[in-house]
Amino acid sequence: MYRIGIDFGGTNIAVGLTDENLKILFKASLPTLMGKRSVDDMVADMAALCTQLVHRANATFAEVLSIGIASPGVVNSETGTVEYYCGMDLKNYPMADILSEKLGGFRPVYMANDANAAALGEVLAGAAKGAKTALMITLGTGVGGGIVIDRKIYEGFNFAAAELGHTVIEKDGVPCSCGRRGCWEKYSSATGLIRMTKEKMEERRDSALWSVAPSLEKVDGRTAYTAAKQGDPAAKEVVRQYEDYLAVGLANMVNIFQPEVLCIGGGVCGEGDTLLKPVNTQVMAEQYAKTSARKTKLVIASLGNDAGIVGAAALGASR
């Protein structure tokens, strides 16, 4: 038997057919073409990709246990509706039902917010496998969050919970697009790291950061780590500053949830232990349950770009 996971992303609609252990057997994708066509057309592409993959496995839909969609925005997982997604001006769009229709009435079709689905994917088939409670923090353009309690996604009473990146860790700090100031994501996202790198470069004209990125426009999430590995003091300061903010936010999450596993993902985590070790040391020093024999395990997410697909496929498995 199979499951299907659909990652409805801003750039691509990626679909995967998995086995019962959520291992991806076949994958296919099409460009989302956001802003260029109706969402109904995008759902038609989802249906086409599902059909294509089922055929590729020489299977039939009768052998598919569930289809799941991971979507951005506020997703009502009970009704399978995108309640709100500003990126496409979606409001109360019954995506699960529409996909079901386009697949000749196939059921069940589940839905969840993409960050939440990714968290579930890591718990059921990734770096947090086996954990009953886990958090997933994605360090990307922003800081995304997913909460898994008792192997189920925690969504809050209005399906809008887990905006972990929009917790203020520096009151009256850097303005955030959400309207607040000092949100964690302004410091711990890749965007935050890039900002800190640029600020340091402007302050330190002599830094080797300038040889890694010859102009401010060339700065990315790797610039500071690359220069720090070359021994540049200014770059080391940026890395320390970035990891300090990250650890403060992560320690907040540990003090709130004491999850079995705290999973961090996103491009910055490509640094691996270089990032993980000092951050873990600080989180363990700052977290409240120092006396407890059981401490939260900090790990790097393992599903990478497949997190959405696996998480969406996992939705049917966590019911």
Next chain:
Amino acid sequence: MYRIGIDFGGTNIAVGLTDENLKILFKASLPTLMGKRSVDDMVADMAALCTQLVHRANATFAEVLSIGIASPGVVNSETGTVEYYCGMDLKNYPMADILSEKLGGFRPVYMANDANAAALGEVLAGAAKGAKTALMITLGTGVGGGIVIDRKIYEGFNFAAAELGHTVIEKDGVPCSCGRRGCWEKYSSATGLIRMTKEKMEERRDSALWSVAPSLEKVDGRTAYTAAKQGDPAAKEVVRQYEDYLAVGLANMVNIFQPEVLCIGGGVCGEGDTLLKPVNTQVMAEQYAKTSARKTKLVIASLGNDAGIVGAAALGASR
């Protein structure tokens, strides 16, 4: 049928016999005498108080559905053990079993951390009644937290979760006893309000705060609110500052949990709507789910000093 709730406090051991709806019928208490006697002796007093109340109700223990103990510290609710409580240097103390023994083998005896129990009490019989998910924030000497999800206490995998007051909201801010800097409780506890009041008084020698509290030693959690009501500008600044920090921390919790009800308790909440209204306005403006039709309801806790008793009695009801 009845339930019994025991609030194992630093000053008093308070016990209540409730009906099945968690309404307290009889109450009794004895001083804890912490530091002056063994914890076994304290548990003997708990047993004596339980027996006394059962007699007072002309009942027998066969009519008691459950006994619950709300205790400070890290409480393992599965084993009924105080894993750690620094206030009494307790380590892995099997309080539930010992109480059971002293009551001739009465079962079940449940345990929970006191802040968690209070949260459950508010959900099952207090200001958050009917909510499936709720948070309880107590503004006292510190900022205590309790998380209720699906009408059950959320404790984390090591029973040490919900240290909501130990989340940093001002990085590198006021040093906290936990070792971190800028914890929410340094700003939003009664202690934080008193500190802010004193700081303002030293800055503004002309303020009417000095007529409400003739010396800094006389400042308490009401000083600023009293002077603000008299129109004193400096006092109003203190109140605004206090409520600003409180709202920032509460909005963080809403963004994380999107609970149906967010319950605030503790002495400062005696200010009622004077405190609640401006804080609610700011929380709603800062929280992320502005587009959602369903918004977290911010309320003031209703159980007051009975929260521990009712919460402890509620432990048996939430299984």
